[in-house]
Amino acid sequence: MGSLVARREWAAVSISDVASEAGVSRQTVYNEFGTRATLAELYVEALLDRLVQQHVPRASGSAADVAVVVQSSLESWFSSLGEDEAFPSLLGVVSNETEFVEAAAAALATRYCEIFEGLDLAKATMFARLVVRVCLGYLMVPPAPDEDPVPALVAALGPYAQHLVAVDDLDPRPALGLA
Numbered sequence: 001m002g003s004l005v006a007r008r009e010w011a012a013v014s015i016s017d018v019a020s021e022a023g024v025s026r027q028t029v030y031n032e033f034g035t036r037a038t039l040a041e042l043y044v045e046a047l048l049d050r051l052v053q054q055h056v057p058r059a060s061g062s063a064a065d066v067a068v069v070v071q072s073s074l075e076s077w078f079s080s081l082g083e084d085e086a087f088p089s090l091l092g093v094v095s096n097e098t099e100f101v102e103a104a105a106a107a108l109a110t111r112y113c114e115i116f117e118g119l120d121l122a123k124a125t126m127f128a129r130l131v132v133r134v135c136l137g138y139l140m141v142p143p144a145p146d147e148d149p150v151p152a153l154v155a156a157l158g159p160y161a162q163h164l165v166a167v168d169d170l171d172p173r174p175a176l177g178l179a
Contacts, residue, residue, distance in 0.1 A: 001043055005086035010040065040090045045103050051080045052107040066165050067158040069115055070131075073108070074150045074157075077135045101136070105129040116165050123164045131157065 004013045004021050015036060019026040033039040108128035113119050134153060143149045 001039060002086040005090060010086075010090055015039070041100060043086070044090050044100065047080075048104045049107055051077060052104075052111050066116075066162045067154060069112075070158050070161050071150060071154045073131065074135070074153050077131075078138070078150065101129065101132050104132045108132065119165055127157075127161055127164055130160075 001013070001018050001021070004017055013036075015029050016026045018039065019029045022029070029039070033042065105125055105128040108131060109121060109124035112124040112128060113121055116124075134157070138149050
């Protein structure tokens with residue numbers, strides 16, 4: 001499916017095309033995935049899962065540098081998703097799906113908890129949802145050709161991530177300088 005969508009828009013790819021490319025019957029694809037939308041969702045979920053498992057850093061411990069983890073996570077997300085030629089065409093299919101955002105955030109939150117020993121899963125999930133939504137926003141409306149969004153995002157998200165790792169409450173106001 002990925003190679004098909006890399007060559008033409010998702011709207012022009014049929015289940016029959018996917019079956020032919022995979023060397024299986026159309027019915028096999030329907031039996032396995034049900035609908036084109038499900039096929040697209042599962043493709044993007046697998047891509048994001050691979051991204052988290054292969055590209056988000058694995059350094060752990062309370063001494064892990066939060067800014068470095070945020071920066072390397074964002075760099076990985078942008079570069080890996082940008083390298084997948086099928087993803088831009090599929091992004092519109094899945095980006096408004098809460099389940100998609102939740103699946104991506106859950107995988108990322110789990111990794112954050114592995115990196116930062118003792119980080120509460122609820123805090124990690126809250127931050128991961130924010131990261132996923134911000135990354136999706138930049139992928140849907142790409143930055144200017146000469147713009148690298150990572151430094152600005154690290155500057156904005158880094159202090160909040162540091163706050164979540166350092167304290168036991170969920171109130172973001174202190175990290176944002178608010179009373």
